[in-house]
Amino acid sequence: MMLVIDAAMSAIGVIVLLILIIILHYQAPVGSWGSISQALIYHQVRKYLLLLDVRKEHVKYWRPQILLLVSRPASVFPLMDFINDLKKSGLYVIGHVQKGSMDDSSPNLDPLHEVFPYWLSLIDYLKLKAFVELTISKSIREGIQQLMRLSGLGAMKPNTVVLGFHEKFPTETTLAESSLLKDLRFSRIDRAAVVEYFTASDYMPREPNGLYERLDSEEYVRILNDVIHINKNLCIARYFNHLDKDVPRGWNGKKKFIDVWPVFIQKPGETGLGWGNRISERFVTFRFLFGLSE
Structure with a gap:
């Protein structure tokens, strides 16, 4: 109804209202009675964690x-x-x-x-x-x-x-x-x-x-x-x-290397990592690790 009577004044009123809400949000003292938003967040987090x-x-x-x-x-x-x-x-x-x-x-x-x-x-x-x-x-x-x-x-x-x-x-x-x-x-x-x-x-x-x-x-x-x-x-x-x-450090044009140690290659049963012992499974894991290290 306000927009029908005077659109310009309605827009100004909405802007002033938003400014007051922002000021109260950032400048208002912390209430000692708690925050209702924390209770709502707790309810939502608990519900979705169960899912x-x-x-x-x-x-x-x-x-x-x-x-x-x-x-x-x-x-x-x-x-x-x-x-x-x-x-x-x-x-x-x-x-x-x-x-x-x-x-x-x-x-x-x-x-x-x-x-x-x-x-x-x-x-x-x-x-x-x-x-x-x-x-x-x-x-x-x-x-x-x-x-x-x-x-x-x-x-x-x-x-x-x-x-x-x-x-x-x-x-x-x-x-x-x-x-x-x-x-x-x-x-x-x-x-x-x-x-x-x-x-x-x-x-x-x-x-x-x-x-x-x-x-x-x-x-x-x-x-x-x-x-x-x-x-x-x-x-x-x-x-x-x-x-x-x-302080970012630029690349000086020289290749740099890192060490990669796939510990499951020689004694996979002793690593306790839960990977299969079949040759095909070990080969796939081997390729995956070295692919990540490139």
């Missing part, structure tokens, strides 16, 4: 569903950002194991209760589309086993595990406030506090010699073996602390 059936998986809609194991985010945040680009509409879970026991903490307080908000704020400031999973265990290996088996929900569970290379010395801390977004309106922890928490000298336990407590080589190899036995894809990352996406 995802793990028994109906097919290569046609395979997605990289990645579990990134992080010890010190202050030294690997470029890798966290790289995996965020790599996931390509798939699941992205950042997992961390805190060494300890529930018996070591207060009987009424979860030792990870105060840690979790800092991880969520770090994810927000790095602008990562990822979930955070934290666990506490008496050994790093047992904690990683927990994360590999329990991360995700329903059919959305990680199929690829990424972890850092076992360096002789820990990588240096490169996290700074300039690496993060500006303070976010909805974040309860400002970025200066996030950087201070993850770069604190007592963030990770230390050995008597003053160096950070680290995995020994034997336990690291056992963790790699666990990943393969649980039938997950395994990626080992190295030197991502030198990655700077803002």
Whole structure:
């Protein structure tokens, strides 16, 4: 009816209304009574997750569903950002194991209760589309086993595990406030506090010699073996602390080569990957792996 009476004033009124809605959406204070949109999203997500059936998986809609194991985010945040680009509409879970026991903490307080908000704020400031999973265990290996088996929900569970290379010395801390977004309106922890928490000298336990407590080589190899036995894809990352996406490096015209190790060729029965032992099946898998490496 408004359009019939005065089309110009009706258009102006609609525009003003839209501007007011936008201003209220971005400038209004956060309500303490909760958000109805979160309740609606929860209902829809639960409904569609139940429709995802793990028994109906097919290569046609395979997605990289990645579990990134992080010890010190202050030294690997470029890798966290790289995996965020790599996931390509798939699941992205950042997992961390805190060494300890529930018996070591207060009987009424979860030792990870105060840690979790800092991880969520770090994810927000790095602008990562990822979930955070934290666990506490008496050994790093047992904690990683927990994360590999329990991360995700329903059919959305990680199929690829990424972890850092076992360096002789820990990588240096490169996290700074300039690496993060500006303070976010909805974040309860400002970025200066996030950087201070993850770069604190007592963030990770230390050995008597003053160096950070680290995995020994034997336990690291056992963790790699666990990943393969649980039938997950395994990626080992190295030197991502030198990655700077803002400074592109041109190709110098020289060919570069990578090493490809098809471990199933000589002893397929010992890999535990579930592939067939027939010659034809091994040949197809062989061609597929080398095709991907080209």
